[in-house]
Amino acid sequence: MTRPLELQGLRALVTGGTKGVGRAVVASLLEAGADVMTTARSKRVGTASERFIAADVATPGGCQAVVDAVRRHWGRLDILVHVVGGSTAPAGGFRVLDDSEWQKALDLNLLAAVRLDRALLPTMLEQRSGVIVHVTSIQGRLPLPEATTAYAAAKAALSTYSKALSKEASPQGVRVVRVAPGWVETDAAVGLVAEIARQGNIGMEAARQAIMDSLGGIPLGRPNKPEEVADLIAFLVSPRAAAITGAEFVIDGGTVPIA
Ligand SMILES: NC(=O)c1ccc[n+]([C@@H]2O[C@H](COP(=O)([O-])OP(=O)(O)OC[C@H]3O[C@@H](n4cnc5c(N)ncnc54)[C@H](OP(=O)(O)O)[C@@H]3O)[C@@H](O)[C@H]2O)c1
Structure with missing residues (x-):
């Protein structure tokens, strides 16, 4: 018999919940019985079961x-999953990363979490319960230089920030954990594979392999599925993970080559 995750009645905010990993996290938490609110800049057509707040x-x-929407609709919050993140920086290495590109990387990948935590964690501390998950990236320790130097550095900063926050919050009953995915085959990733295939005049499988090769190979032989990352997050926010805080969980099919 499988044990349920016991999220019934818990209130969960998921940032970046309309696509990719975030959309899968929203589905997992809803399935486990949580009430879910999500945010993105534009609403996904067909989103039904969760509350949606349009915000950058x-x-x-x-x-x-x-923060205002959480307070208005719920007052309290039990689970905060920071999924939002990514990079739109151009290729070209460190020379093309001007201050504005660095600021964009930090705003999306670090400061969004810092600002939301600063406003929403105090209520969790008053409740003496809650869980915060920061979605980092294996790029925090395995950075790729061509276009994602600023993204990788921001994710490393997010990871260090998360660890510090866990030391402050855990003694007061709030767990803070990190999930570091390797390559995830989201819709955007499939689009990238198709683009590489088109530009290189190669098949989709060869293009997929080229991305895996650029990461130094994936021992498992394939990228993560968004649902696999979501399942890990759903476990980590559940009472079954009550002893886990201050830790980073890598889910990458073995990509990071060190123990
Ligand atoms: N995909 C990977 O291979 C991979 C690998 C390692 C780590 N990660 C991390 O995993 C997380 C999810 O990645 P993903 O690839 O699943 O993302 P994704 O498919 O690009 O989806 C990003 C989500 O965030 C929203 N979003 C983007 N910018 C926003 C903003 N400024 N304000 C509010 N919402 C915003 C998007 O909706 P709108 O566009 O409508 O705003 C969407 O819901 C990120 O933190 C990423 O760094 C991903």
Whole structure:
């Protein structure tokens, strides 16, 4: 018999929940019985079961709008999953990363979490219960230089910030954990594979392999599925993970080559 994750009645905010990993996290938490609120800049057509707040969390005002919505609709929060993140920086290495590109990387990948935590964690501390998950990346320790130097550095900063926050919050009953995915085959990733195949005049499988090769290979032979990352997060936010805090969980099919 499988044991349920016991999320019934818990209130969960998931940032970046309309695509990729975030969409899978929303589905997993809803399936486990949580009430879910999610945010993105634009609503996914067909989103039904969760509350949705349109906001750009890369800005202080967008974060405040999300905080206001949580307070207005729920008052309290039990689970906060920071999925939002990514990079739109151009290729070209460190020379093309001007201050504005660095600021964009930090706003989306670090400061969105910092701002939301700063506003929402105090209520969790008063409740003496809650869980925060920061979605980092294996790039925090395995950075790729061509276009994602600033992204990788921001994710490393997010990881260090998360560890510090766990030391402050855990003694007061709030767990703070990190999940570091390797390559995840989201819709956007499938689009990238198709683009590489088109540009290189090669098949989809060869293009997929080229991405895996650029990461130094994936021993498992394939990328993560968004649902696999979501399952790990759903476990970590559940009472079954009550002893886990201050740790980072890598899910990458073995990509990171060190123990
Ligand atoms: N995919 C991978 O291979 C991979 C690997 C390692 C780590 N990760 C990490 O995993 C997380 C999810 O990645 P993903 O690939 O699943 O993402 P994704 O498919 O690109 O989806 C990103 C989500 O965030 C929202 N979003 C983006 N910018 C936003 C903003 N400024 N304000 C509010 N919402 C915003 C998007 O909706 P809108 O566009 O409508 O705003 C969407 O819901 C990220 O933190 C990423 O760094 C991903």
